[in-house]
Amino acid sequence: MSHLQYTSLFFCLTSCLLGQPLQPFPLSQVRLGDGIFKDSMEVNRRVLDEIGVERALYCFRFNAKLPTGDAKPLDSWASPEPGGAFPGFYESHYLSAISLMSAQTGDAKLREQVNYMVAELGKCQQALGGTYLFASPQEEFEPKRLDGVVWYRIHKLMEGLLAAHRHAGNAQALDILNKLATWIDKRMESYGNAFEAVKKVEYGGMTEALENLYAITRNPRHHTMALAWEQRELMLDRFHKHEDFCEHANTLLAKMVGAARVAELGDTDEYHRVACENFWDLVAGSGQKTYATGGTSVHEGMPGLRALANTQSRMAQETCVSYNLLKVTRSLFHLTGEAKYMDYYERCLYNAILGSQDAKTGWKTYYQPLNANTLKDFRSNLTGCYCCNGTGLENPSQYGSTIYAHDDAGLLVNLFIASTVVWPDKGLQLKQITKFPAEPSTALVVQAKPPVALDIAIRVPAWCTKGFAVAVNGAVQNIAAKPGSYAVIKRTWKSGDRIECQLPMEFAKYPMPDKKTQLAFMYGPLVMVGDGARPWLGELVGDLDNPSNWLNKLNTGFTPVKNTSLAFTAIDGAGRELRVKPYYQIGGGQFFTGYWDIVKSSILKDDHNIALGKPTLCSCPDPSGVNVECFMRSGKAVDGQYGGDDDWYVKWFPNGMTPQWITVDLGEARAITGIEWFLTAEDIKDMAAYCYKVESSNDNKTWQSYAENPANTTAAKSFSHQKAVSARYMKLTLLPPVTAKVPPTRPKLAEFKIFGPQASTGSQ
Ligand SMILES: [Zn+2]
Incomplete structure (x- = not known):
């Protein structure tokens, strides 16, 4: 049998496979195909354009006393000192992100931006004396001046320069970093015995950055410095x-x-x-x-x-x-x-x-809460610039980094993402065609000139417990594969060879490690979250101990919703419908539930609060500036959550002093019978006496008084008013206090309820 005809299929039953260590393919050799990851990458590319190199250079030029031109400084954490506390880290993530993105897309314009930014950083380094380079004065590295976590921030610049060198082929970036490393070496030496104390302040990935530099230079001093930070x-x-x-x-x-x-x-x-x-x-x-x-x-x-x-x-x-x-x-x-x-x-x-990442705005999450009726904590890339905005710029810029890997003998397909990888050493191109996870399958098409003998190993996901199947050129291979391993196909590959994989997905429960009655739902690798706000607050009626209960038969319990991508419905033990969809699809302002509490019978009653989960407008909507609690969106006032231990996390906490207002948009004119608004636990404890007024409107312009309490001096847990009106908009304004009992800070609102009959065709 000639080598070309040799074909056999092996499934690896152990967890190790083709030999080790494995190597990633350079990002420039992997191109994303159409799909959810490419869409996400394009949103992020737009964000990078919005930021622009000039704004990213501002803080470095400012510190080097070089002209900043017309550029506007970035805001919040990235503002230059003395106003901003943490300049330089976000801008360095930006350099990493445009370097990664230039490799992942082959975009020549992005590569020019990398080259320009590095050249300008080189000028800053020269202006600062030739070795030091950062966005803060050198004095901040004094042992007693580390509050600005300057080592954490400068490691981001080191990583940015490394990315420019590795992913965008910029030689000057390595030169700048080598010079900076000599300054870092001296600075570390100068700490002497104080170095251990220096390491008590967050210093980020100094080991990572220096070790990555060592990987390129093989200068043993860089390795020694990396280990010194451990x-x-x-x-x-x-x-x-x-x-x-x-x-x-x-x-x-x-x-x-x-x-x-x-x-x-x-x-x-x-x-x-x-x-x-x-x-x-x-x-x-x-x-x-x-x-x-x-x-x-x-x-x-x-x-x-x-x-x-x-x-x-x-x-x-x-x-x-x-x-x-x-x-x-x-x-x-x-x-x-x-x-x-x-x-x-x-x-x-x-x-x-x-x-x-929010698909519309490109904003990135900071925290990612998963409680009932919650909202994603998306924050602005221009006026927020938090740490997670920085790492968030890099994430979509390197989706191609881990789809494939290789060793000398073969190629691994790790992830089912539409893409093409080229492997010049083997004369091989592999195109992955898939709509996963919308469709549970993938296909791999080979281009090989000349034909090449190598192993292709395809991941058999641990979640794929039934029905994994693979076919080569239409010939189905009926060999059982163990979930949580790789299926290895040994073959001499020629152009046009096609591998097809079936990856059936199933529903599964993902309980908290310390509470089996609190769980999330998975569908394959996807976390499936409850869509919208519900009065039952993540409560589901079911019996985990009964094998015939719906909770133990999820694949028949969940029904696909027609004409949607991956939306399903199920009916719980109390006859209530829950609708789930993938967590990744949740955008800004959309209520969802991540974890559910399983109970044997319902304890929660619908109180006909028609404000629940409705859109809100408020007096200071943008989470920005020094508003560190900006995960407390105005939507938190209509999430049905208030009181109890988690009161702090589920309130609206506007970024400003009274007066502050919030408007609930009921979507259409609705019959209203009353309202009630609730104070936060800490204000109740402080016996706060809030002054307020409530107004109604049908056009969000002309307002009628609904209730007023402008000179209140009485503390209460909540305030309620009953009056029948018809209105689309209801507005609550928290007024300046007339007594000293209200803390002279920002007002807080735990919940704003509006009562009335449910709409006959409503979305409740
Ligand atoms: Zn962060």
Whole structure:
């Protein structure tokens, strides 16, 4: 039998496959095809254009005392000092993002922008003396001046320069970084005994950036510097022994990204690899610290083991943490080739990352709450510029980074994303044609000149427990494949060869690690969330112990909604309909429910609050500036959530002093019988006596008084008024206090309810 005719199919039943370590394909060799990831990438490309190089250069030129031209400074966290606290980090993410995007798209204009930005940064470095370069004065690196987390910020610049070099082929970026590294070396040396104290302040991925530099220069000094930033006794030794360790989650993650890079670049004693594997297992692999989306962090802290139940409203899962978890996961996958890493990677990518960008505005999430009737915390890329906006610029710019990998013998298909990869060394091009996850299949078409013998390994997802199938040129291969491994096809490939994979998706429950009656729904790798706000607040009636109950027969319990992409309905044990759709599809201002509480009988009653989940307008809608609580949107006043332990996270907290107003748009003129508005727990505790007025309107212009209390001196938990009117808009204005009992700060509103008969065709 000639070599060309040799065809056989093997399924790998162990988790290791083609040999190791694996290599990623350069981003420039992977092009996205039409689909949800390309759409998301294009939204982000628009965002990068909106920011522009001149604005990104502003803070560096400002610090170097060079002309800033007509450029307007970026706002909030990225504002130059003394107004802004953290200049430079966001702009550095921008440099990384345009470098990645130029490689992923082949866009020559973006590459020119990279070259221009690097050249201008070079001028800043010269103006600052030839070695130092950043957006803050050097004095901020003094041990007592580290409040501005300047090491965290400068590592982002190092990564930006590395990205310009690696992904956009810019040689000057490496030259600038090498010079900067000499300054960093001296600065680190000068700390002496104070260095351990310096490392107590968030310093981001200094290990990662220096190790990445070492990977290029192979200058042993860079490796030594990278290791100097580690905290072995504090954390790595503990993870090495499979013990837990918690601190600020993103601080911890950035350090682990560095450890993973050290492991990838060849630590001979495997200390770093073992520490990283154990860390990953504690956090992500075992599911003890991660939500269904793959994200983690509670109030920015790393939660303890099995301590997630009821935390999903509490500033849950900062998006930067997911960005960094993916980096650690990618490194471990390349080191070990184990499919479990790609199972997690896919879940985190489709939910916590793809779901972190608003498709209309390109705004990025900071926190990603998953409680009942919640909203995504999207923030502006121009007036917010938070840390997660920065990492968020990079995410869609590198969707192509992990779809494929290879070693000398073969190519791995890790993710089912429409794309084309070229492998010049093998003369191979592989085009993946898929509408996954809208359709549960993918096809791979080979171009090979001349024919080439190699292994193609296709991931069999852990969630694909029934019906995974693969066909080569139409010949179905009837060999069972183990979920959570790779199916390896050994063959001499020729142009036109076509592999087709069936990837049937099923519904599954994803319970909290510490509460099995609190769960999310999965469909394949997708977190399926409740669509819209409901008066029953994430409560579902069902019996988890009864095998015949709908909750245990989800694949028949959920019915696809016609003419939608991946929307389903189900009826709970109380006869109530829930409609679910993928978390990634949720945009700005859309209410959804991530986790559900399963109860045997309903305790919640619909109180005919017709304001629930309706659109709101308010006196200060934009989450920006110093409004650090901007995840508290005005929609939080109509989410049905108030009181209790989570009161803080579900209120409207406008960014300004009284008077502040909120208007609920009922969509059409509705019969109204009364209103009630609720104070927050802390205002009730403080015996706050709010003054307020309520007005009604049918055109949002002419207002009629509904109720007034402009000189109130009485504290109350809520205020209610009954009066029959017909109106489309209802407006509540919180007025300046007439007594000293109201805290002289910003007003707070826990909930604004409007009562009336449900509309006969309403969306409630
Ligand atoms: Zn962040």
